[in-house]
Amino acid sequence: xxxxxxxxxxxxxxxxxxxxxxxxxxxxxxxxxxxxxxxxxxxxxxxxxxxxxxxxxxxxxxxxxxxxxxxxxxxxxxxxxxxxxxxxxxxxxxxxxxxxxxxxxxxxxxxxxxxxxxxxxxxxxxxxxxxxxxxxxxxxxxxxxxxxxxxxxxxxxxxxxxxxxxxxxxxxxxxxxxxxxxxxxxxxxxxxxxxxxxxxxxxxxxxxxxxxxxxxxxxxxxxxxxxxxxxxxxxxxxxxxxxxxxxxxxxxxxxxxxxxxxxxxxxxxxxxxxxxxxxxxxxxxxxxxxxxxxxxxxxxxxxxxxxxxxxxxxxxxxxxxxxxxxxxxxxxxxxxxxxxxxxxxxxxxxxxxxxxxxxxxxxx
Numbered sequence: 001x002x003x004x005x006x007x008x009x010x011x012x013x014x015x016x017x018x019x020x021x022x023x024x025x026x027x028x029x030x031x032x033x034x035x036x037x038x039x040x041x042x043x044x045x046x047x048x049x050x051x052x053x054x055x056x057x058x059x060x061x062x063x064x065x066x067x068x069x070x071x072x073x074x075x076x077x078x079x080x081x082x083x084x085x086x087x088x089x090x091x092x093x094x095x096x097x098x099x100x101x102x103x104x105x106x107x108x109x110x111x112x113x114x115x116x117x118x119x120x121x122x123x124x125x126x127x128x129x130x131x132x133x134x135x136x137x138x139x140x141x142x143x144x145x146x147x148x149x150x151x152x153x154x155x156x157x158x159x160x161x162x163x164x165x166x167x168x169x170x171x172x173x174x175x176x177x178x179x180x181x182x183x184x185x186x187x188x189x190x191x192x193x194x195x196x197x198x199x200x201x202x203x204x205x206x207x208x209x210x211x212x213x214x215x216x217x218x219x220x221x222x223x224x225x226x227x228x229x230x231x232x233x234x235x236x237x238x239x240x241x242x243x244x245x246x247x248x249x250x251x252x253x254x255x256x257x258x259x260x261x262x263x264x265x266x267x268x269x270x271x272x273x274x275x276x277x278x279x280x281x282x283x284x285x286x287x288x289x290x291x292x293x294x295x296x297x298x299x300x301x302x303x304x305x306x307x308x309x310x311x312x313x314x315x316x317x318x319x320x321x322x323x324x325x326x327x328x329x330x331x332x333x334x335x336x337x338x339x340x341x342x343x344x345x346x347x348x349x350x351x352x353x354x355x356x357x358x359x360x361x362x363x364x
Contacts, residue, residue: 007114007124010164012131013157014110019135020154021045021103024083027147028092037089043327044096049104049319056105057312064170065109072109073162076102077155084151106161108315113168115299122240122292129233129288136227181305183313189360190253190297194290194317195325196353197257200264200346201287202326208267208280211339217273225277232284240292249297250361254354256289261351268340291318 028038060068079102082095115121135153142149205226212221236243244252263282270276298310333342 004118004120004124006164006168007118008127010110010161011114011124011126011128012134013161013164014107014131015128016131016135017103017154017157018107019132020139020150020157023136023139023143023150026143027150030147033089033092041093041096043324044093044100045104046320046323048097048100050316050321052101052104053108053315053319054312056109057308057315060109061308065113066165066168066170069106069109069165070162072102072105073158076106077158080151080154080158084148104319106158108311108319110161111295112311113170115295120241121295121299122237122244125240125292126234126237129230129237133227133230136230181303181309183306183309184302187297187302187306187310188313190294191313191317193253193257193353193357194294194314195321197260197290197350198287198318198322199326199329200350201260202323203330203342203346204264204267206327207330207334207339207342210334211267211343212276214339215271215276217276221273221277225280228277229280229283232281233288234284236284236288237292244292244296249293249301253290253293253297254357254361256286256293257350257354257357259285259289261347261349261354264343264347264350267347268343 025038025042028041033041056068056072076099079095079099083092083099086092086095114124118124139150139153142153208225212225247255259282263279263286266279267276270279294314298307298314302310330342330346333345337345
């Protein structure tokens, strides 16, 4: 029970950091940067994650995940404040490049430890969603007074993580004692479907406010909707272990793809604000379901020696490939064919991939 409380707090803290980091785009707008400049600054995290995840997981095999987590904490804090105190776009760009070299490693390492140490992982992970919501709500109020609160809260969360991990025993497998094995071919195929599903889901997250603006909805509706979307993850996570036993990892993963496709197809069809908000309540069976299913697949269905490589590829997909694809390809398509048509296109592609996976999963 003590271990559960410890990791529940860790989940709360790391997703509070995720929520706080997302508000940096608002901070950059406040200091006067253009949309293109903000886009460049915020793109550094997914780009750097493609480099850092393989690096940190490789080091963790030899030195342990707890070691990596504690080592990353203080450089992250240092460059976080560099971002705040630096002036001008170029200086902030350099500071963000360093910040996003260290920050992306914290979440994958903490999550890998949590699923290795806590049997009922879903009930621990739900505290991450709670942390995200509490941080987003609190900062939504605090930034009205000053954007320095983003940096103060992120610093306090990082210091707390450093302190807590002094008393967490590592579970890492030493590379010297067994080495790595290749990731099974079926898992690589699963990752292709993850990219399809999560990038489409990310498109909705990024471009839903744009769609609302095009339709002249109330300016606050997008923020309220995104907050409500996040709360729907809690219900799934409360019953995640039971659902997993009932469906298994592959069918659960399949259902997440299916719901992502359906939501994307319905969004442009619903023309009034109430229905546009209500359809987003399907979010609780999209990203979190795919994430949970794949994490359980890695932990329980892959050989021990393959897990580090599998987690590396999975986090590269979550933090790198999917966000880059969802935002860049989504933006290009929206300009080329229109935002509603892009919803239809991505929805059709994702829904088709769900049916393809349904028939392929029996061969895995």
